[in-house]
Amino acid sequence: MTATLSEPAAVGEVPTFDVTLRIRRFTPETHGDEAYWQEFTIQAHGTDRLLDALHKAKWDVDGSLSFRRSCAHGVCGSDAMRINGRNRLACKTLLKDLDPEKPITVEPIKGLPVIKDLIVDMEPFFASYREIMPFLVSESQKPTKERLQSAEQRERFDDTTKCILCAACTSSCPVFWTDGQYFGPAAIVNAHRFIFDSRDDAGAQRLEILNDKEGVWRCRTIFNCTEACPRGIEVTKAIQEVKRAMVTRAY
Amino acid sequence: MATAPAGTLYRGREGMWSWVAHRVTGMLIFVFLLVHVLDTSLVRVSPEAYNAVIGAYKNPIMGLAEAGLVAAIVFHAFNGIRVILVDFWWNGPRRQKLMMWIVLGLTFVLMAGFLPRHLGNVFGGH
Amino acid sequence: MQIHQYDVVIVGAGGAGMRAALESSSRVRTAVISKLYPTRSHTGAAQGGMCAALANVEEDNWEWHTFDTVKGGDYLVDQDAAEIMAKEAIQAVIDLEHMGLPFNRTPEGKIDQRRFGGHTAEHGKAPVRRACYAADRTGHMILQTLYQQCVARDVEFFNEFYVLDVLLDTDLRDGTVADGEEVAVSGVVAYDLATGETHVFQAKSVVFATGGAGRIFKTTSNAHTLTGDGMALALRAGLPLEDMEFFQFHPTGLAGLGILLSEAARGEGAILRNSEGERFMERYAPTIKDLAPRDMVARAMANEVREGRGCGPHKDYVLLDLTHLEPAHIDAKLPDITEFARTYLGVEPYTEPVPVYPTAHYAMGGIPTDIDARALRNNTDVVHGLFAAGETACVSVHGANRLGTNSLLDINVFGKRAGIAAAAYAATAEFVPLPESPADAVVEQLEAIRSRASGERVAELRAALQQTMDANAQVFRTNESLTQALADVKALQARYADVHVQDKSRQFNLDLLEAVELGFLLDLAEVVVTGALAREESRGGHFREDFPSRDDEKFMRHTMAYRHGDTVTLDYKPVVVTRYEPMERKY
Amino acid sequence: MTTIDAPRSPRMTRTTRRTTRGNVEMVGWLFMRISGVVLVVLIFGHLFVNLVAGEGITGINFGFVAGKWADLRWQIWDLLMLWLAMIHGANGVRTIINDYAEKDSTRLVLKVLLLTAFVTTVVLGTLVIFTFDPCPAGSPADLLPSFCTA
Numbered sequence A: 001m002t003a004t005l006s007e008p009a010a011v012g013e014v015p016t017f018d019v020t021l022r023i024r025r026f027t028p029e030t031h032g033d034e035a036y037w038q039e040f041t042i043q044a045h046g047t048d049r050l051l052d053a054l055h056k057a058k059w060d061v062d063g064s065l066s067f068r069r070s071c072a073h074g075v076c077g078s079d080a081m082r083i084n085g086r087n088r089l090a091c092k093t094l095l096k097d098l099d100p101e102k103p104i105t106v107e108p109i110k111g112l113p114v115i116k117d118l119i120v121d122m123e124p125f126f127a128s129y130r131e132i133m134p135f136l137v138s139e140s141q142k143p144t145k146e147r148l149q150s151a152e153q154r155e156r157f158d159d160t161t162k163c164i165l166c167a168a169c170t171s172s173c174p175v176f177w178t179d180g181q182y183f184g185p186a187a188i189v190n191a192h193r194f195i196f197d198s199r200d201d202a203g204a205q206r207l208e209i210l211n212d213k214e215g216v217w218r219c220r221t222i223f224n225c226t227e228a229c230p231r232g233i234e235v236t237k238a239i240q241e242v243k244r245a246m247v248t249r250a251y
Numbered sequence B: 001m002a003t004a005p006a007g008t009l010y011r012g013r014e015g016m017w018s019w020v021a022h023r024v025t026g027m028l029i030f031v032f033l034l035v036h037v038l039d040t041s042l043v044r045v046s047p048e049a050y051n052a053v054i055g056a057y058k059n060p061i062m063g064l065a066e067a068g069l070v071a072a073i074v075f076h077a078f079n080g081i082r083v084i085l086v087d088f089w090w091n092g093p094r095r096q097k098l099m100m101w102i103v104l105g106l107t108f109v110l111m112a113g114f115l116p117r118h119l120g121n122v123f124g125g126h
Numbered sequence C: 001m002q003i004h005q006y007d008v009v010i011v012g013a014g015g016a017g018m019r020a021a022l023e024s025s026s027r028v029r030t031a032v033i034s035k036l037y038p039t040r041s042h043t044g045a046a047q048g049g050m051c052a053a054l055a056n057v058e059e060d061n062w063e064w065h066t067f068d069t070v071k072g073g074d075y076l077v078d079q080d081a082a083e084i085m086a087k088e089a090i091q092a093v094i095d096l097e098h099m100g101l102p103f104n105r106t107p108e109g110k111i112d113q114r115r116f117g118g119h120t121a122e123h124g125k126a127p128v129r130r131a132c133y134a135a136d137r138t139g140h141m142i143l144q145t146l147y148q149q150c151v152a153r154d155v156e157f158f159n160e161f162y163v164l165d166v167l168l169d170t171d172l173r174d175g176t177v178a179d180g181e182e183v184a185v186s187g188v189v190a191y192d193l194a195t196g197e198t199h200v201f202q203a204k205s206v207v208f209a210t211g212g213a214g215r216i217f218k219t220t221s222n223a224h225t226l227t228g229d230g231m232a233l234a235l236r237a238g239l240p241l242e243d244m245e246f247f248q249f250h251p252t253g254l255a256g257l258g259i260l261l262s263e264a265a266r267g268e269g270a271i272l273r274n275s276e277g278e279r280f281m282e283r284y285a286p287t288i289k290d291l292a293p294r295d296m297v298a299r300a301m302a303n304e305v306r307e308g309r310g311c312g313p314h315k316d317y318v319l320l321d322l323t324h325l326e327p328a329h330i331d332a333k334l335p336d337i338t339e340f341a342r343t344y345l346g347v348e349p350y351t352e353p354v355p356v357y358p359t360a361h362y363a364m365g366g367i368p369t370d371i372d373a374r375a376l377r378n379n380t381d382v383v384h385g386l387f388a389a390g391e392t393a394c395v396s397v398h399g400a401n402r403l404g405t406n407s408l409l410d411i412n413v414f415g416k417r418a419g420i421a422a423a424a425y426a427a428t429a430e431f432v433p434l435p436e437s438p439a440d441a442v443v444e445q446l447e448a449i450r451s452r453a454s455g456e457r458v459a460e461l462r463a464a465l466q467q468t469m470d471a472n473a474q475v476f477r478t479n480e481s482l483t484q485a486l487a488d489v490k491a492l493q494a495r496y497a498d499v500h501v502q503d504k505s506r507q508f509n510l511d512l513l514e515a516v517e518l519g520f521l522l523d524l525a526e527v528v529v530t531g532a533l534a535r536e537e538s539r540g541g542h543f544r545e546d547f548p549s550r551d552d553e554k555f556m557r558h559t560m561a562y563r564h565g566d567t568v569t570l571d572y573k574p575v576v577v578t579r580y581e582p583m584e585r586k587y
Numbered sequence D: 001m002t003t004i005d006a007p008r009s010p011r012m013t014r015t016t017r018r019t020t021r022g023n024v025e026m027v028g029w030l031f032m033r034i035s036g037v038v039l040v041v042l043i044f045g046h047l048f049v050n051l052v053a054g055e056g057i058t059g060i061n062f063g064f065v066a067g068k069w070a071d072l073r074w075q076i077w078d079l080l081m082l083w084l085a086m087i088h089g090a091n092g093v094r095t096i097i098n099d100y101a102e103k104d105s106t107r108l109v110l111k112v113l114l115l116t117a118f119v120t121t122v123v124l125g126t127l128v129i130f131t132f133d134p135c136p137a138g139s140p141a142d143l144l145p146s147f148c149t150a
């Protein structure tokens, strides 16, 4: 794999260009307790994602640069980070869509404790998720075959089944940033997934949990979550539906 | 951690900025309301006292501030309606950006109607 | 170093691992160790479906399913295992539905089913709708549903813990332990990514469910983290690996990227075309055309490209055409994969055909097990307390070529069996004492890499490995290409002895772990290539241009690869044949 | 909302989360919306009458106010506006305090301040509206509304 810059690009060849990444680093073991910015300039191709650029920086320049990743195509939820000021998945962000002329700023997602570089402690996030009973509760006798559910009933909660627990939404929410106590959009999305599932019997309990002072009522319809969700889930809409279900249940 | 370099500002969009504005205007109106009730209370002291304070509202600087306050209230009110629609109208969340521009538009139109009249009163003398 | 004690330790929290955990944790004290958060496992990437002969939309039965599996696997399938899988498939799907999985539904409200490659009615007469699915996110839903159930039952997870050694009470590494002798597992050694500490888990039963090894290739649909850890650890401990030369190349990876476009696209009617616009699969599989098994389609595609009918500036891919499908239909059935095409290639599948080329996808081989998921240390003896399930295991239900949707099925059926068997064993067995200083080998290995001041770079070695595997051990193989690959791998292994990392820290030292994973990849690549060299025939996913036909006489048997010292040696194991005698595989 | 501090760990883990199941927050939330809608009418009406109609701000003086409050309907109007706006505003500010006060002690202090301001203002305002005398004895007649001549 040698550089092919000197050769004229063939027809249809993906163009090659240089990008600069400006990465917010935090490496307490070697650089003390303060975050700092480091710039990497690397060569990229037209179809490269930001994740490819991060890999190049790590693999070819500085191996200590740390970030999580796995699937590399937006389905595992490992690599949510703040790219040019907005939460996105590095593996779903094409460099050419980012204006590679200017340095690309990469920071860890906000509101969760940073452990190293772009890696944050996800435990508080998962703790909220676990609290909303994210599993089907069915009191009825299980049939020997499948339970029936119409296509319309399934459609009711289809959107929120797409969640990959990447935390892009929760960590983009200004209410969550304030004290990290708000359940956060992701937990509500996952509650929504069950509350509106015709087979589930614990909707009332989940609504009860989210009626908490750190629950849905803290949402101020800011929409950062909806903008950030890499799965295109209409997060705020889901939250709205949960709020309305709560109001109708109470009155 | 005093000198850690600041991170960047989160680049939220319509939803975030309208929330920031809603919060700021709400706070502003609240503080004004406290003052406003106090000054109005002076009617219980004496007509002279009340008129003296109200006189202060009529000078050009206060007049401008007053205009700003009205703008804040108008925006807060319209955006409040937008928030309510987002919460209760099934299609609200999908239309929030459009509604945000409508809020700004309505605020602008209303202020365009109000300002000449008000500033005319403030600067126009008696 | 910390020591934990559990009845059952499950390594891996993908579909197989969590399915096992659900069974095991309700019976005995169970821990699940995973190098990723459970929901990050690659099961979540699976798209198309999970098959079972529910007969919800068309007549179907498990016997046909068994036949298709055997035939699809080019008769290298152990038929007793395939029969179990096909039979238990139905309950496996119902189990998932009861756990809450949101399957797509028929108008009557039953689980909907669709077509998939190689699944037929009446022994090959016509394609049948057998794949149960949830849009093109079936794997995502399975992974989420299983995790949800684990949350409901408070399963204990050790997340971001890398298992780096399996502890046996007998040293099998030099291959001198006689057949029939009792060998048992005593636990595993894990490395906590967050702190850099080692943890020893003593356990009566250990279940390996560490997934695939696609990263030995460059173009792959597999995650960066699919480095075959479980397989490599077993190999290093002296256990054999079965049928590793059979690797599935999925026909429709996004050209140049390897990201998968599910076979479901063809199941829903998409068509493969070459540069002349021809539906070339009509020539290769006249009956079921684009829905032929993957090995055949992948080969056909590679052949079109070789013969100059490829598309694009370099004529190096073919096209997957969905343009005749209704956009609404595409949105309802294939939303995610069309988005991949848009995001990563900038192609609009409603109106433009999508460039595709085969991508390394699935390891048919793995740790040999019996039908109760018990790991074998030779052709007959189990290692007491050691189990394997999922892609990392080889039961063998996939033989020489896995049918689409049979893997999600595999992880559910054999994951469940592994969980039950592991718990049952642990309920009666005693703890096996741990060796003297159980973590020493791991600590030494890590420290050697970490403390080396300079040497070979991980990324460079890995790129070279993947390069040679793609060039020499992919869809078409020859004696010459494989010999080259083996030489390259050997050379890389030598260089690997001198590997070093830049990151010297303890917390989240992913640099270090990537180096360890590279070691696994190199070991496995060697086994794949060695097995492929020796198998002088073409069968399923393994195609030798110098031996283009199947040779049942010599090779109707499983490869068992061992590593004793520094060399890989091969042995063979008979295939279990119950009902179906090998026939020529035609579609 | 300006720059980002080094992220803080959550103050407490979920097991110690102080749960307030009950409908307080929901009632607050609903009240914000209902009062909001009513306030639009009340405040816009108020602003129109005071700042736009007639002589606008220049026309406001003791006489103007007294003239309005002589009418029971304006008394009710303003009283309602006072109460709704104060509750709405105070509840809004309470949310803001909850969001940004980092220490429990600061939070408490701010809330006590808020409560004090709220009570004083509401009590004062209410008293003024109800005990208001449009024609205080001994005041110059030209400052008073016309109907005081009697």
Ligand SMILES: Cc1cc2nc3c(=O)[nH]c(=O)nc-3n(C[C@H](O)[C@H](O)[C@H](O)COP(=O)(O)OP(=O)(O)OC[C@H]3O[C@@H](n4cnc5c(N)ncnc54)[C@H](O)[C@@H]3O)c2cc1C
Binding pocket: C011, C012, C013, C014, C015, C016, C017, C033, C034, C035, C036, C037, C038, C041, C042, C043, C044, C045, C046, C047, C048, C049, C050, C138, C139, C161, C162, C163, C164, C209, C210, C211, C212, C221, C222, C223, C226, C229, C230, C260, C262, C361, C362, C389, C390, C391, C392, C404, C405, C406, C407, C408, C409, C411
């Ligand atoms: C893109 C794609 C699409 C697919 N589509 C389908 C389909 O439609 N139908 C179908 O049937 N099959 C499909 N497959 C195949 C199927 O998804 C996989 O074979 C199956 O999900 C594997 O599951 P698993 O549980 O064995 O492994 P995985 O889900 O990969 O899980 C492996 C687990 O092991 C853990 N692990 C690995 N190494 C270690 C270690 N050293 N220490 C601790 N933990 C470790 C990981 O953290 C992870 O939790 C698809 C595969 C891919 C890649």
Ligand code: HEM
Binding pocket: A219, A220, A221, B022, B023, B025, B026, B027, B029, B030, B031, B033, B073, B076, B077, B078, B079, B080, B081, B083, B084, D032, D033, D035, D036, D037, D039, D040, D043, D085, D086, D088, D089, D090, D091, D092, D093, D095, D096
């Ligand atoms: C004119 C009509 C008004 C309407 C329609 C209105 C509407 C609203 C709504 C709907 C909210 C809730 C926002 C949310 O939950 O996200 C709100 C918040 C608020 N309002 Fe009003 N309001 C009005 C007038 C006022 C007045 C007069 C005051 C001041 C006394 C005020 C102060 C506040 C404050 C401080 C908040 C909290 C802001 C926040 O939490 O971000 N509002 N308003």
Ligand code: SF4
Binding pocket: A162, A163, A164, A165, A166, A167, A168, A169, A170, A185, A186, A189, A228, A229, A230, A231, A232, A233, A235
């Ligand atoms: S809702 Fe979207 S952004 Fe939030 S965790 Fe789920 S997938 Fe990520």
Ligand code: F3S
Binding pocket: A172, A173, A174, A175, A176, A184, A185, A218, A219, A220, A221, A222, A223, A224, A225, A226, A235, A236, A239
């Ligand atoms: S950003 Fe936050 S405030 Fe609500 S709409 Fe989204 S959760």
Ligand code: FES
Binding pocket: A068, A069, A070, A071, A072, A073, A074, A075, A076, A077, A078, A079, A080, A089, A090, A091, A092
């Ligand atoms: S790496 Fe899996 S979502 Fe980005």
